[in-house]
Every structure is written in C-alpha cells, then in structure tokens.
Amino acid sequence: MKFLCVAGSLRAASTNRALLHAMTDNAPQGIDLAIYDDLGVLPIFNPDDEGERTPGIVTRLIDAAISADGIVIACPEYAHGVPGGIKNALDWLVSGPAAVGKPAMLVHASSRSLFAREALREILKTMSFAVFDGAELEIPLIGKKPDEWASILADPAHRTIMRETFAAFEAFVRRQ
Numbered sequence: 001m002k003f004l005c006v007a008g009s010l011r012a013a014s015t016n017r018a019l020l021h022a023m024t025d026n027a028p029q030g031i032d033l034a035i036y037d038d039l040g041v042l043p044i045f046n047p048d049d050e051g052e053r054t055p056g057i058v059t060r061l062i063d064a065a066i067s068a069d070g071i072v073i074a075c076p077e078y079a080h081g082v083p084g085g086i087k088n089a090l091d092w093l094v095s096g097p098a099a100v101g102k103p104a105m106l107v108h109a110s111s112r113s114l115f116a117r118e119a120l121r122e123i124l125k126t127m128s129f130a131v132f133d134g135a136e137l138e139i140p141l142i143g144k145k146p147d148e149w150a151s152i153l154a155d156p157a158h159r160t161i162m163r164e165t166f167a168a169f170e171a172f173v174r175r176q
C-alpha cells in the first residue's frame with residue numbers, strides 16, 4: 001500500500017514535516033510512504049492552465065495522487081486558515097479524478113490549529129476525498145526545539161500511536 005504524505009509547511013524546520021518523516025520511519029511492513037516535496041514550487045493554480053496546458057510539475061503531483069492508495073496531510077494553521085501552499089496544491093486536484101474516493105487522513109504536530117483542521121476536512125470532503133474520521137494522530141512538537149523532536153518521536157508510546165494510526169487508516173483504505 002502506498003501513501004503520499006504532504007506537509008503544509010515550507011519551513012526548513014517544519015514540525016509537520018518532521019512528524020511525517022517519523023511516520024515514514026514507523027510505517028509497518030507493506031506500507032510505503034513518499035513525502036511530497038514540491039509544494040513550494042508549484043505554480044499558482046489557474047483553471048486556464050488545466051488540460052493540455054497543465055505544467056509538468058502539476059502533472060507529476062496529479063499522477064502521484066492518483067497512484068497513491070491514500071493521502072496523509074500534516075498541516076499548520078496560519079491566521080485561523082489553511083496555508084496557501086497546500087490549498088494551491090489541492091486546487092490543482094479539484095477538477096481531475098485524483099481526489100474522488102481517495103482516502104485522506106490528517107495528522108497533527110500541534111494541539112492547536114483547530115480552525116485549519118476543520119477547514120481542511122471541509123475542503124477535502126468537498127473535493128470528494130474519503131476523509132478518515134477515526135482518531136487523528138496528534139504528537140505536539142510545537143514549541144520544541146528540533147533537537148528535542150527525536151526523543152519525543154522515538155517515545156515508545158508515540159511509536160505505538162503511529163503504528164495504531166496506520167493500522168486504522170489501512171483498514172479504512174481497504175474498506176473504500
């Protein structure tokens with residue numbers, strides 16, 4: 001099973017990307033996670049550039065989403081909203097088949113960001129993603145220094161939560 005992971009932050013020291021990397025390290029056998037890295041270089045969505053004019057980098061995003069069995073998103077909140085970079089990437093997926101019925105799960109590196117979580121769920125559902133409504137994984141790294149992340153993410157309790165989350169999401173994906 002292949003999951004495409006997207007961090008909604010472009011920061012070099014992003015807690016959300018760190019969480020996705022830790023999830024990659026803790027993925028059970030048989031689950032392959034790829035972290036999407038081109039969020040910051042995607043062109044701004046323009047419906048005039050869809051179809052034959054779709055830029056190559058966008059086609060690669062669409063193909064990656066289509067071939068994934070599920071999407072995992074870790075996203076910060078900016079001013080009670082969804083950061084522009086991830087909204088832009090999602091906008092490129094609205095018209096095509098990539099989102100339709102595609103399982104998607106949110107995971108969180110902050111215990112706050114409640115507006116963005118809700119907004120993102122609404123966006124994903126509107127796009128026809130099958131949004132995983134089970135317990136969303138939350139491992140707060142916000143406010144911690146990068147050198148503290150490793151021990152938090154290596155905590156056996158957190159590793160167990162990561163594995164349980166994968167098991168629940170995998171079961172959800174199989175039901176779709």
Ligand SMILES: Cc1cc2nc3c(=O)[nH]c(=O)nc-3n(C[C@H](O)[C@H](O)[C@H](O)COP(=O)(O)O)c2cc1C
Nearest residue numbers: 009011014015016076077078079080110112113142
């Ligand atoms: C411009 C800006 C606006 C923010 N607004 C909010 C907000 O409205 N609510 C919130 O919970 N956090 C807010 N934050 C904090 C970020 O969501 C938080 O630092 C997040 O963990 C950063 O994720 P990252 O480490 O992956 O970059 C804001 C941060 C920035 C830079």
